[in-house]
Amino acid sequence: MAMGAVGLAPLFATHATEDEALAAMKALMGTVAPRAGKVTLELPPLVENGNLVAIKVSVDSPMTAADHVKAIHLIAEGNPQPNIVSFFLGVRAGRADIGTRIRLANSQRVWAIAQMSDGTFWSGHADTLVTLAACTEVI
């Protein structure tokens, strides 16, 4: 892929690291530590084009007034910006199961953080291999 040296330097400087992803998660959760489980993240293990990656996230929850999912956040470790998208649900969502399409700039781990109505956080993650990266093309 043709890429000018001018565009190259600022490009890689803006890539988020694992630490920045952790910081983004901390900003969402505060001092609460997430527990692993309940969250299922479906991501293709091998991505040919990082510009459009189908992703599906579901949270194991009865979605009743007493116990439901309040929010689901998707966090990328290797994108220029760790936050991808945040979904805010409630009892009226009926099912905590969301599909969307995201961009991935690199082979990386993607995290999903679910905030429950009782204040706990649950996390799940998926790893993927990206052959053609998003947002590196020069136009």
Next chain:
Amino acid sequence: MSKTSRTLVTMPKVAAKGEVVAIRVIVQHDMESGFRHTQQGERIPRDIIREFVCTYNGQEVFRADLHPGVGANPVINFFTVATETGSLEFKWVGDNGYTSSVTSQLTVS
């Protein structure tokens, strides 16, 4: 400058009371991330949809905050509980004065 674009909402027209209905929305938008450069090395300014809200008879049932990591022409598949006959309004708000909205009717029996 106010902008808008094409949207497509796929959902059932009728549902039983209490049924969980699947909703699929797609909106036409480049979602320019703000991280890309021209060949001259100039950064292309960010131009994305930032927010999506679904309201059911005026009450919010689903909301999403979008960031540059969402792909072009954002698709969101989600669910809602059919509580009463009425209208669902889908609204997108983005950079540079972008807004789109569409309303769908749902008959609950």
